[in-house]
Amino acid sequence: MQRQDSQDAPLFGEDDDHMKPKKSKIRHPLASFFHLFFRTSAILVYLLCDTFSSRFIACMVTIILLLSCDFWTVKNVSGRLLVGLRWWNQVDEDGKSHWVFESKKQTHSLNTAGSADSRIFWLGLIVCPIFWVIFVFSTIFSLKIKWLAVVIMGLILQWANLYGYVRCKVGGKSNLRDMAKNYIGVQIFKQAMKKLRDLEVEEDE
Incomplete structure (x- = not known):
């Protein structure tokens, strides 16, 4: 396990942030939007699927695609841009696998300017997995076993990002x-x- 401060490894979009004036509290509105869009869309599709469609396969594929897009977006884009954190797995020369948790050092001005981005990031990262925990238990208690694989996948994918970024944040x-x-x-x-x-x-x- 490794954790490092990434002054020598610039995050994409970092150089532009120093050049652009801070016109709004949200420095990365597009990243903030997609950070919430895929995960909330997956939850809404799951909740409304039985109401508006009886095609289980189509709903399942849609939810899985949204969850996959969310996992990639949060891990590779919004985490780096909104809070300056990133985590990944790398294999060394000996073939051993290592998880790396990295945090970018930020000045006080950057932290203040990106406070809205940070709140959006952590709110979406923490709240949405709670829904999937609820869905797992509700699926089991209501005996909707066909949905169990879907809700477990949603919980695993979103919990993985939550765990990775908490490790980046606290060390x-x-x-x-x-x-x-x-x-x-x-x-x-x-x-x-x-x-x-x-x-x-x-x-x-």
Whole structure:
């Protein structure tokens, strides 16, 4: 696993951002649109398919195509442009596979200008997989087994992007482990301090 800051590996569209004036809060409206378009369209087609069409195969193919377009767009375009993050798999000379999670260093002005882009990116990235989790359980409980493969694929593809970008944001595996350790340490410290205060109260009484 690798994580690196990409000052020496420019993201596409990066050079143009320094030259163009910031006319609006959304710096990449087209990328923001397609970041939400494919994933919301897949959800809407799934919800409305039984209402407007009885052709299961056509609906399934449409949903899978939308999910595939969404996965490619989020992984290769919107993640780089909207938040300066990217992740991918590479094979070294020894034939070993490595996952790389990369974060671009940004100045305060760029972070401020792209705050709307960032909100759109993370909102779509987090909310949409929640729908597919709900669809998985609703499909199982309603016994609509024919849809199970579709909703599981939707969950896997969107969860993969969510997991990859969270890793880019917070760091590699070691960073996640450090966060967990820090959280546990804070909780233990709070419990110890609470017990200490309780003892002090009992002694005063």
